[in-house]
Amino acid sequence: MHQENELIPHLFRTEYAKIVAVLCKLLGIEHMQLAEDVVSDTFLLAAETWGMKGLPQNPVAWLYTVAKNKARDVLKRNAIFSNKIVATLKHSGSEQIAEDIDIDLSEQNIADSQLQMMFTVCHPCIPAESRIGLALNILCGFSADEIADAFLTNREVIYKRLQRAKEKLYAQNIKIEMPGVQQVAERLGDVLTTLYLLFNEGYYSASQNTVTRKDLCLEAMRLSQLLTRNRYTNTPEVNALLALMCFHASRFDARTDATGATILYDEQDEHLWNNELIEQGKYFLSNADTQGLGKYYFEANIAYWHTHKADSIEKWENVLHLYNRLLQLEYSPVAALNRTYALSKVYGKQVAIPEAEKLGLRTHLYYVLLGYLFSDIDNTVALAHMQMALSLCRSENDKASIKKNIERLSSK
């Protein structure tokens, strides 16, 4: 039994969303619920059958066959069948049609369907803040509970948000299809933003559940990779985003300890960094190098320099330059703080302090930066900043590292 217990959640994670995408494409978005029910039933049957009779030789093939049969049964009974599918298959004889419907669960069609579904999920009619949840639910097979856990909100909120977004898709009858070449160019940015946020949600989330967090990152990478495999969506920007994800993900095992607490970059054991992912990142970055220096390009290059653990003037001059460029393109408080840190690495703390004071931020991370910059220059001021940081901080992980700094400064 043990094996089945492990296998079904795993298959559910990898296969559920794939089959749903193919069935939705076949039935139309308005029958998404039906598609989900077919696939859920399939997994239910798998749990019962495999539990009693043992595993089939090829569990994935078993799931696909059962899902196809169930889908055909539903089609035979259902009104959609007569109204919609038959209309498109009029040339065939009526009796045989259900048997003839091609439910194509080939690797290619799954990839195509999921790619098209990405554009559907990120359709302009869906509010930006609902797209990540919808992507997790439809494209990654996450339940409302799992999404709520990852986002640290309650299940009801997520459930309602998903329902509203899905109803919008049904109401507007959004086709699951690849937008035209011109539209791909216009809408790819929204898809990338969603994948970027999905990854960040996993990478920076305050959730202690490291397994879920890693899953979010891996799903964002899988979906980005789907984009690189399609001729129309394999743009330098997509490659830059995927490079960024690879470089960050390379530190996944090094950045949390056994309890799930964060290990800061400087304290990480770089032997735990994943070289294979770093190499993949370099490959995707080389594809990004051709044109259109966008936000992901600069962020990926910054992440690339962070795969060099040792401090060097070259590293920090490059990082500083990249942050200068990134901020001109798009301001963010975190980038502003990191830019000032890089400035201190190149020109020293004395130069960075007045720059930091100009930032006009009042977050705990701002005071952590000031505390760092004043360390060994004026430890009393440094201590005051760290204490300010502690009073503003809400994240348990960050609190722990601020407390360490306070201890260190107090003993000086």
Next chain:
Amino acid sequence: MKEFVLLFQNAPAGDNKPSPEQMQAMMKEWDNYMGSIAAQGKYVSGSRLGGEGKTLKPGNVVTDGPYAEIKEILGGFIIVKADSLNDAFELAYGCPILTVGGYVEVRPVIGTNE
């Protein structure tokens, strides 16, 4: 927040051609100057202007650049966001153009509904 333009007026280059090393150093200074404004969330956009150009004056009088003989030339500009002219003016301090004999002029951008 209102928008202001920072105009970077160059001194005439004359015969003083900077060395590649000096140009490299100058580039870094500009990079950090712009980065500093952007890190305050006040950068909107900007452009460098080339030294070549043509001028049309009344009576269809056309003059061609370069403008070595002219006292000063606009080298570039950036648009920034700030609460007041004084706040925008603060951003002029530290501009690399000041180290090579140029100057910065700060002017408000008039919005369409003003």
